[in-house]
Amino acid sequence: GAGVSQSPSNKVTEKGKDVELRCDPISGHTALYWYRQRLGQGLEFLIYFQGNSAPDKSGLPSDRFSAERTGESVSTLTIQRTQQEDSAVYLCASSLAGPAMSIYNYGYTFGSGTRLTVV
């Protein structure tokens, strides 16, 4: 597609339920990132996929968070047993290559995000 697509755009869930967020990157983009943006705060790195390499999971806040990506296509971010502090906008971004090269491609292209509200 023309841009990074995320679904759903909004998700309200009850505390303790599992949620799955989806990201469709730009076709051909080998690198895919997940960020979290809490209200009034900056972007928080969660996880990074680069091609077939092992993902960089250093930003995942707890073992309730996991993400998968099949090849260079769709990625899903799963949050198990959601808590109220998980409420945030979850942003996905993709780029043609990893951090070392993406700067030559105007950084990343971001999706519009999924607004998650845990009640």
Next chain:
Amino acid sequence: AQSVAQPEDQVNVAEGNPLTVKCTYSVSGNPYLFWYVQYPNRGLQFLLKYITGDNLVKGSYGFEAEFNKSQTSFHLKKPSALVSDSALYFCAVRNPYSSASKIIFGSGTRLSIRP
């Protein structure tokens, strides 16, 4: 460790006046610096970047930013603000010499342009 600070949560400017959104950074070596903008209900959009060369970089929508190494700053500027510039602006930094580094974003500054 690399970090970036945006000291102002909100900046209010009258339309037609010049605007500045401040950003300071901390990174070893020469940084890669970025500005992104987030319009309401939209995804983040790239505005401009500094990699090397001229300290004054020009970007989208008439914005520019000046890299000041001695002050470790990368303030975003525009000579004449438009109401449509009202949005959330993020400064970001990356250490190009660290293979494990990622882009680190500031907390964002909300720019409000009044007619």
